[in-house]
Amino acid sequence: xxxxxxxxxxxxxxxxxxxxxxxxxxxxxxxxxxxxxxxxxxxxxxxxxxxxxxxxxxxxxxxxxxxxxxxxxxxxxxxxxxxxxxxxxxxxxxxxxxxxxxxxxxxxxxxxxxxxxxxxxxxxxxxxxxxxxxxxxxxxxxxxxxxxxxxxxxxxxxxxxxxxxxxxxxxxxxxxxxxxxxxxxxxxxxxxxxxxxxxxxxxxxxxxxxxxxxxxxxxxxxxxxxxxxxxxxxxxxxxxxxxxxxxxxxxxxxxxxxxxx
Ligand code: T3D
Numbered sequence: 001x002x003x004x005x006x007x008x009x010x011x012x013x014x015x016x017x018x019x020x021x022x023x024x025x026x027x028x029x030x031x032x033x034x035x036x037x038x039x040x041x042x043x044x045x046x047x048x049x050x051x052x053x054x055x056x057x058x059x060x061x062x063x064x065x066x067x068x069x070x071x072x073x074x075x076x077x078x079x080x081x082x083x084x085x086x087x088x089x090x091x092x093x094x095x096x097x098x099x100x101x102x103x104x105x106x107x108x109x110x111x112x113x114x115x116x117x118x119x120x121x122x123x124x125x126x127x128x129x130x131x132x133x134x135x136x137x138x139x140x141x142x143x144x145x146x147x148x149x150x151x152x153x154x155x156x157x158x159x160x161x162x163x164x165x166x167x168x169x170x171x172x173x174x175x176x177x178x179x180x181x182x183x184x185x186x187x188x189x190x191x192x193x194x195x196x197x198x199x200x201x202x203x204x205x206x207x208x209x210x211x212x213x214x215x216x217x218x219x220x221x222x223x224x225x226x227x228x229x230x231x232x233x234x235x236x237x238x239x240x241x242x243x244x245x246x247x248x249x250x251x252x253x254x255x256x257x258x259x260x261x
Contacts, residue, residue, distance in 0.1 A: 001042060005032035007057070008039050013050040013201030013260075015043045022058025027066035028112055033086040036116075040093040050260050051200040052097070053193060054120060055104035056113075064111025064134060083143055087112060091145045094119040095216060098209030100200045104193040105129040105171075105180070115144025118153070121212060123180040124196055125171040126189040131179065132169070133162045152219075153179055204242035205260030 001008070007018040017039045019026035026032075036054075043049045056062055094101055094116075103109075103120035110132040117123055117131070133150075135142050142150070142163050150159040154177040162169060171183045184192035200208065210233045218226045237243060242258045249256035 001038070003035045003039070005029065006035050006039060008042070010046070010049060012198065013048060014053060014197040015039075015046070015049040015051075016053045016055065016197075017043075018055050018057050019062050020057045021066075022056075022060070024066060024068075025058070025060030025063035025108060025110075026056040026113065027063045027068075028087075028116075029066040029069050030086065032066075033090055037090040037093050040090070040097055043099065044093075044097050050099060050203075050205045051197050052099060052101045053104050053197050054101060054116070055193070056106050058107070059128075060107040060113075061103070061105045061109040061117060061129065062113025063108065064113045064115075067138070087115070087144050090116065091119045098212055099205065100208050100212070102193065102196055102200070104189070105131075106189065108132065108168075110134040112144045115142070115146045115149070118149035118179075119145055122196065122200075123174075124189075124193050125174060125180045125183050126186050127171050127183055128186050129171045129174075129180075129183075130168045131162075131174055132166060134166055136164055137166045150179075153177075202258060203260075204237075204240070204246065204256075204258045206240050206242060207237050210237055 005019070005021055007020050009016050017036060019032065019036065021027060021029070021032060040052070043052050100122060101120040102122045102124060103117040105117055105123055105125040107126065107128055108130050109117045111134040114131050114133060133142050133146065150162070158177055161167070169179070171180065174180045175183045182192065214230055214233050217229055221229065241261050245258060246256045
C-alpha cells in the first residue's frame with residue numbers, strides 16, 4: 001500500500017509508522033488521519049507484525065490538527081463529525097489493536113498529536129520531546145481521548161492544569177508524572193526505541209494482546225468481573241505454544257523462544 005502523508009515499514013516483527021509532514025511538525029490533515037488509521041488496520045491484519053512503533057519525521061512528533069486546513073472549511077462544517085468520522089476511528093483502532101504500540105515521541109506532541117501519543121501503550125520520549133495540550137490556546141477543549149487517557153495517567157489535577165494552562169511539559173516532567181515510560185538522550189533515542197520494539201516483538205505476543213484487552217476492559221468492571229474475565233482470557237493464554245515454551249525454557253534454565261502464538 002502506498003501512502004502520501006506517512007511512511008510505513010516492517011522489519012523483524014516491528015511495523016514503524018512515521019507521520020511524515022515535517023514542514024508542519026506533522027500536523028494532522030484529513031489524509032494523514034485516514035492513512036494512519038489504515039496503517040494500524042494493516043498492522044492488525046499482518047501476522048508478521050508483533051509490535052508497532054509510531055513516530056514523527058523531522059523535529060516534531062505531531063503538532064495536532066492542521067490549523068491551515070481549519071481556515072479552508074466550508075460553511076456548516078461539523079467539527080463533531082470531523083472527530084467522530086476521523087480521529088475517533090484512529091484512536092479506537094489503536095486501543096483495540098491487540099499488539100503493543102510504542103509512541104516514539106521524538107519532539108513536540110501538541111493537541112491531537114498529544115492525544116494520539118496517549119492512545120499508545122508505551123511512550124518513549126526523546127529528551128527533546130515535549131507535550132502541550134494546545135487546545136485552549138485556540139479556544140478548544142482537549143479531544144482525541146485526552147480527557148479519558150490523561151487523568152488516568154497523571155491524575156485529574158495535573159491533567160486539568162495542562163489543559164487550562166497549555167503549558168509545555170518537558171520529557172523529564174512527563175516521566176516524573178507518569179506520562180511516559182522512559183526518556184532517552186537524543187543520541188540514543190532510536191537505539192532505545194529499537195531495543196524496546198525488538199524486545200516486545202520477540203515476546204509472547206498472544207499474552208501481550210490479551211493483557212491489553214484485560215486492562216482496557218477492567219476500567220469498566222468490578223473486581224469480581226475483572227477476576228472472571230482474567231480467568232477466561234488466561235484459559236486461552238494457557239493453551240498457547242508460548243506458555244508451553246515458557247515453562248519448558250524455565251525448567252531447562254534457558255531463555256524462551258516465543259513464537260507469538
Ligand atoms: O477543528 C478541529 O479539527 C478540532 C480539532 C482539534 C484538535 C487539535 O489538535 S487543536 C490544537 C492544534 N494544534 C495547535 O494549536 C498547535 C499549533 N502549533 C504550535 O503551537 C507550535 O507550532 C508548537 C508549539 C507545536 C511548536 O512550536 P515551534 O516554535 O517549535 O514551531 P513553529 O515555528 O510554531 O512551527 C513550525 C512550522 O510548523 C510553522 O510553519 P512555517 O512558519 O515554518 O511555515 C508552523 O506554522 C507549522 N505548524 C505548527 N503547528 C501547526 C503548523 N501548521 C499547521 N497546523 C499546525 N497545528
